Amino acid sequence: MSESSTQKLSVMTLTAMVVGSMVGAGIFSLPQHFGQVTGPFGALIAWSISGFGMLMLAFVFQSLSCRKPDLDSGVHSYAQAGFGDYLGFSSAWGYWAGTCLGNVTYLIIINSTMGAVFPVLDDGTTIYAVLLSSIVLWAFHFLILRGIKEADYINNIVTISKIIPIIMFLVLVAVGFKPEIFMKNFWGGGEFSWSGIFEQIRGTMLVTVFVFLGIEGASVYSRYAKNRKDVGVATLFGFTSVLIILILITMLSYGVMDREELAGLRNPSMSGVLQAVVGDWGAVLIGFGLLIAVLGAYLSWSLLAAEVLYTAAAAGTMPKFLMIENKNKVPSAALWMTNITIQVFLIVTVLAQEAFVLARELTSSMNLIPYLLVAAYGFKLSFTGETYLSKDYKQRKFDFICGALATIFTTWLIYAGGLKYLLLSAVLYGPGTIFFILTKREQKTNKIFSTSELVLFAIAMIGAFIAIFNLVKGNIVI
Template identity: 60%
Template sequence: MRTTVQASFSVWTLMAMVVGSMVGAGIFSLPQAFGRATGPFGAIIAWSIAGVGMLMLAFVFQSLSRRRPDLDAGIYAYAKAGFGDYPGFLSALGYWSAALLGNVSYFLLIKSTLGLFFPVFGDGNTIPAVATSSILLWSMHFIILRGIREAAIVNTIVTVAKIIPILLFIVFVAIGFEADLFAESFWGGQEATFSAIASQVRATMLVTVFVFVGIEGASVYSRYARNRADIGIATIVGFIGVLGLMVAITLLSYGVLARADLADLRNPSMAGVLEAVVGPWGALFVAAGLIISVAGAYLSWVLLAAEILYSASKSETMPRFLSKENRNGVPANALWLTNIVVQAFLIVTPFAQYAFTLALELTSSMILVPYLLVAAYAFKLAWSGETYADDIRNRRGEFIRAGIALIYTAGLIYAAGAKHLLLSAAIYGPGTILYFIARREQNKTVFTFPEMALFAIAAIGAGAAILGIVYGSLSI
C-alpha cells in the first residue's frame, strides 16, 4: 500500500498544503489582534518586517530542498543534519507542539464563532464547547486514518472553498472603506515617536508568526512530492498569495472601524468588521467562511504533526512506535499521540481565562526554535560552501538571504519575551523523555556534553515555568 501513496503530490497539492496550513484561525482574528496592538502605520511596518523575514525563510526552504534533496520532512531533518541529534529532536518536538497547539486554537475559534449565535459555547472554552470539539476531533481522526492521499485531496478542495469568502470580504470592506477613519487611527492613538511605533510593532510579532506558521508545509511533505523542485515553487507562491490577503484584511479594517472599536471586537473579528459594512448577515458570512477555513487548516496541521513524528521516528530520533503505519500508509501511532494530547489541552481550556490567546501565543513560541535552526543550517551551508561546489555563483545570494532569515528568527525569539520562552521550556524539558526512550532503544549515549548543557537549560527553564505557574508569578 505504501507505493500507492509515495511520490503522489503535484505542485498544486503541495501549494494547497502551504496555503491550507497558513490560512486558518489567525487570519480571521487579524483586525482585533492588530487593533489591540497598533494603528495602520505600525501595521505597515510590522507586515513589511514579517513579509521580508518570512520571504527570506521561504527562500531558505526553497534552497535547502534543492541542496539537500536527500532530507525529507525538512524542518526537522535540517536541524538534525546541521547541529546533531538532540537539536534535531528539539526541532521536531517544537514543531509538533506548535501544530497541536494550533489545532487547539482552531477548535476554540470554531466554538467562539458559534458562541456568537449560541451563548452556551461562550468564547470556545465552556464545557459544551469542549464536548463538541472533542466529537469533531475524533471524527476527523478516523477520517485521516483512511489515508494521507485522500485527506490531502480533501484539503485541496477545502483550501479553494475557504479562499473565496476571504476574497469577498476584501471586496466588501474595500467598498465600505473610509479614508478619514483610516487616517484617525494611523499612528495608533499615540504620539508618532520611534519608541512608540517600535513598541506597537513588537506587540504584533507573535501574531504575524502565528498566521505564517505553515509556510514549511510543502517541505514537511517532501517525501510525497513528484518533483523536488515543486517544493520551492509551492512555498514561494503560496507565501506571496497569503501575505497579500493578510495585509489587505489588516489595513482595510482600519477604514471601517476605529482602532479602539477593532480592539474591542470578539473573535472572529473579521465578522464584526464585515457586519459594520453590510449588516448582520456579514457576521454569518464570515462565520461560515471561518468554519470551512479552520476545518481545512486543522486537517493540514494534524497531518503535519503526525508526519513530523513519523519522520523523526524513522530516523531514530523519536521512539520506534511512532513510525508504525496502518494499511493505508498513515502514521497511525503518531496520529493517535497527537490527538490524545490535543484532547488533553481541550480539557484544560476552561481553566484558562484567555484560552485562545494563550494557544495562539504558545503556537508562535514553539515554532521559533525550529525556524531558527532551519535558517541557521542554511546559513551554515552557505558559510562553509558545503553543497555549493558546482554552484558557486548562487552562494553569495543564498548566504545573504539565510543571514536575514537568521536575524529575523532570532529577533522573534527576543520579541517573544521571557514569559513565552519559559512556557516553551515547560514543553521542551519534559518532552525530552521521548528522546531518552529513543536513545535507550538504540543503546546509544543519550547526550553529548554540549547537548547535556542544552538539556540543562531546557530543564531549568521548565522548572522555573512550573514554579511560576504554581505560585502565580507566571500567568496562563
C-alpha cells in the same frame, strides 16, 4: 506511508497544503489583534518586517529542498543534519507540540464563532465547547485514518472554498473603506514616537508568526512531491499569496472602524468589520468562511503533526513505535499520540483565563526554535560551501544572505515574543526529552548526550522549573 506513485503530490496540491496550513483561525482575527496593539503605520512596518523575514525563510526552505534532497522529512531533518541528534529531536518535538497547540486554537475559535448563536459555547472554552471540540477532534482522527489521499483531496477542495469568503470580504470592505477613518487610526493613538512604534511592532510579532505558520507545509511532504523543485515553487507561491491577503485584511479594516472599536470586536473580528459595512449577513458570511477555513487548516495541521512524528521516528530521533502504520499506510501511532495530546490541551483550556491568546502565542513560541534551526542550517551550508560548486558563486552568495537574514529574524522573534512564552515553551521542551532518552536506549547508545547537548538539556529543564515555580506562585498567569 507508501512511496508508490499514487501517493505523489503535484505542485498544486503542495501549494494547497501551504495555503491550507497558513489560512486558518489567525487570519480571521487580524483586525482585533492589530487594533489592540497598533495603527496602520505600525502595522505596515510590522508586516514589512515579518513578510521580509518569512520570505528569507521561504528562500531557505526552497534552497534546502534542492541542495539536500535526501533530507526529505521536513523541518527536524535539517536541524539534525546541521546540529546533531538532540537539536534534531528538539526541533521535531517543538514543531509537533506547536502544531498540537495550533489545532487547539482552531477548535476554540470554531466554538467561539458558534457561541454567538449558541451562548452555551461562549468563548469556546466552556465544558460544552470542549465536548463539541472533542467530537470534531476524533471525527477528523478517523477520517485521516482512512487514508492520506482522501484527506489530501478534501484539503484541496477546502483550500479553494475558504478563499472565496475572504476575497468577498476584501472587495466589500474596499467599497466601504473611508480614508478619514484610516487617517485617524494611522499612528495607533496618541502622539507619534519611534519608541511607541517599536513597542507596537514588537506587540504584533507573535501574531504575525502565528498566521505565517504552515509556510513549511510543502517541505514536510517533500518526499511525496512529483518533482523536488515543486516544493520550493509551492512554498514561495503559497507564501506570497497569503502575505498579500494578510496585508489587505489588516489595512482595509482600519478604514472601516476606529482602532478602539476594532480592538473590542468579538472573534472572529473580520465578521464584525464586514457587518459594519454590509449588515448582519456579512457576519454570517465570515462565520461560514471561518468554519471552512479552520476545519481545512485543522486537517492540514493534523496531517503535518502525524507526519513529523513518523518521519522523526524513521530518522532515528523519536521512538520506533511512532513508525507504526495501519492498513491504509497512515502513521496511526503518531496520529493517536497527536490527538490524545490535543485532547489533554483542550481540557486545560477550561482552566485558562485567555485560552485562545495563550494557545496562539505558545504555538508561535514553540515553532520559533525549529524555524531558527532551519535558518541557521541554511546559513551554515552557504558559509561552509557544502553542496556548492565554484560556478555556484552567485547562488551561494544569495543563499548566504537569505540564511543570515532569516537567522537574525527568527532570533529577533524569540526576543519579541517575551520571556513568559519562552519559559512556558521550556515546560514542553524540557520534560519532552524523555522521548529522546528512550530513543537512544532503543539504539543502545552508550552516551545519550554530548557535552553541549547536556548543557542545552540542563538549560531547558531550568527554564521549565522556573516556569512551573512562577505558575504556582501566580507570577505567570495562563
